[in-house]
Amino acid sequence: MRRGTPHMPEMPSPATTNRTTMQIPVHSAAYESLCPLRFHPTKHRASIAIGIHSSSIAIPELKCWIQHFLSRFAGDPCFFLDHLFDTNTNTIHNQCLTAAILLWVAHLGVVADTLTPYTEADLLALAVSTAARDSSTLATASEPQATLQLMQSHILIALYLLDSGPEVTQGRYHTSMATSLALSMRLHTLSVPPGNIVPGPLPPRFLQPPIAPHSIPSQLLAKAFWSVVLLNNIWVAVSGAPSHIPSDMMVGTPWPIDDGWGWAQALTTLAKASILLERIPRPQDFTAMDQRLEIFANHLAQQQNRPEMQFAVLINVLVNAAILQLHLPYAGYELSAARCCVAGERVLACLRGTQTWQGVDSVVAVSEPTSLY
Template sequence: MPQLQGCDGERPTCRRCRLQPPRSLEPCTYSHTPVGGTVSLQVEESMETMQNRIYELEHQLELLNGQDPSKVFVEEPYSSQRFQGLTPESDTWDNHPTQFQRTAVLPDLLPRSLLVAVALWATHMSANPLAESVYSEEELLARTVHHVARDIAAGGALPERMLHMIQTEVLLSLYYLDYGRLLEANYHRAGATSLVFISGLHQLSASSLQNIPIQMGANLRMEMINAFWSVLLINNYCVAASNTPSSMPYDAPISTPWPTHFPNVATSSMLFLDEDGVAGHSPLTLLAKASIRLERTMYFTARNSGICASFLLGCNYRRGLTPALTGAGLPLPSEFWEIESQLERFRSRLPTVDIGHPTDQISLVTHAFVNGAILCLHSPYINVYAEARSKCLTAASCVVARLADAHLTEWEMVDPVLGPLLAAVADVLIANLTHVPQASTGLQAILSAMQTLARLSPLIQQYLTITQQQYTAAEQSLGSFGLS
């Protein structure tokens, strides 16, 4: 078929037509039918609703054709189907998907950036893009980035409006993180953090929550609490994956209650000050606490050891510190032992992974965070004090044991932070192949888990590739010394 002038013929859409000036983002007119895979009817209906609404917003003047813009082109009754999010973060935000689904088709109630971000994630979670979709995933991403800047610039004092902007930034950051695009992920998590502190969501004490107008409802109060902790989680995810400093100020006074999945629980009694408590807290709270442990441990390690506390490539363990670097004979700082005691106590109080819920990732990721923090704390000191190696191997074994209880093949989505966390465990096991006989068995379990999950997350695939390269190099090194 002869190509149109200026069209590169790329399928399913023409990149030149879509991305070059004037950047209209209009798709090429070639038809395209994806091959393989299916999507559920529920996801398909949600995607169609969102994309139709986006199309109306983009072409509002043309669609109205002189009619009254205040008219709403919807029919009742509204759909009662709930959109089932699959990522662990999906239940940390909007507690009422049906309410969101209804407002999504009403004019001017939700900003364009959030609508497009939801459609972007619906497309991303689908096994296969819809053949009749107006926009591809790449186009939805470009539109989300475009509209979020405009929506933030437009501003708005309403709490709901600010929550929408924060949610859009979180969705963008998590999307980029899942694809391993860490620069963009960090950019948008910094934006979300700024919006959270500007809005005062870090100081939602019981008294401040009572000042929220009653007509706004309890749902808004819960969403404001969840908004803060969702941003904290994405912040700590990015810190673990990219070794960039936290966007959360260390000296910021935080009085926001811990998040909860239980609507009848008085969240005001679960304040941030209760850092070590486990009983009565929701799985999301335990995940937030565990991620805080890792982020603070990485900060301590980088500040005191002089070594990059990065989970990237798991560089800490193999390098380690020598007595010369810490000062031969000098004791470890008292803060080190305080952090160790807190980590050990918190890990001992965590509930075990519930085998009855094999697809529950939150418990697994929580345990991985805590044990990752223990690895981060002790790995630089393996040449300084005798127990450091044993502490690291115990933490690695705990993660391997939790993986054995998880039915990874049943997962439809995966938390991308498992990429750097599992890679750090693998690095410890690779470094101890000659010291501990069972290290090889544990390493194979980690590699097998990463191979299973890599199909669901490009970030995990990146870490799997790096870990496999390290393993191959270690085997070759051992072989050259006749130790394999």
């Protein structure tokens, strides 16, 4: 459903607003510090002012909202900050992250009296405006945690715009912001020895110093980078616009390592599938790409019964959509027609017996009409 033009909430002046650090102890009364909003209804429209504590919102409601959010995003390949809700010591540095979380809470249909007067358009405007403000005051070199959280905020907003429209221009903008933050943090060079220069889209003088060892787990940084790559490639597939990541960029970041929960394998496979899809438009690589796609699809068929393949439907759609996009212009020829039929049959076989579930991957719904019919 398309939304109308969002009304911009009244925001405090940047000159009088300092960045506020919000502690989120999950099992204590201070949990209410998660809520970044004080609501001041007016006669004509919602006026939302940034605050930290709100006596009008009960702690059980906040916990309920977070549970709804995590029920959609826990284990999601594009949500890499789930550790924030695992301990009592983690901190949210950006108000835009809490605004993005509340936006998704409203989008998932969580009904609460405190949110009733405020539409998703109001919350989207709040998330966008706070993301812009936090971006303008962020010192990426000295605030890696805040940078990661801002990156996650842009990802959540881009996913929301994909799920609710899609709004291509706005979605690609937030995807580009997340990509820019990832590249400026050198997340594409995590395994490159210090002092080595890796060719990339940004000259060295625009890159921040490498992140201090042990300040942030390398596994989290790798997950953040591949989450951005996945989001970028999905928007390339949906919009048909060029990628924000140059095709000739050297990547020196390892694939995520499985920690026993299976998310790393899923993210790795999704990222590989999305990269194959993003690279399809190069005609000179037709034969090589056709062979790589067939090898990948055959390998994928052998992995379907593994427990960590909870994203099998999306992975199959991405890979077989790539095969369809590659061969559709040549469907008049017997070989390409056969490839298209096999790819379509694979997707249908994967979808047969699949039940509808809350939070189904948006790219499946967006891609289905163009890739299957």
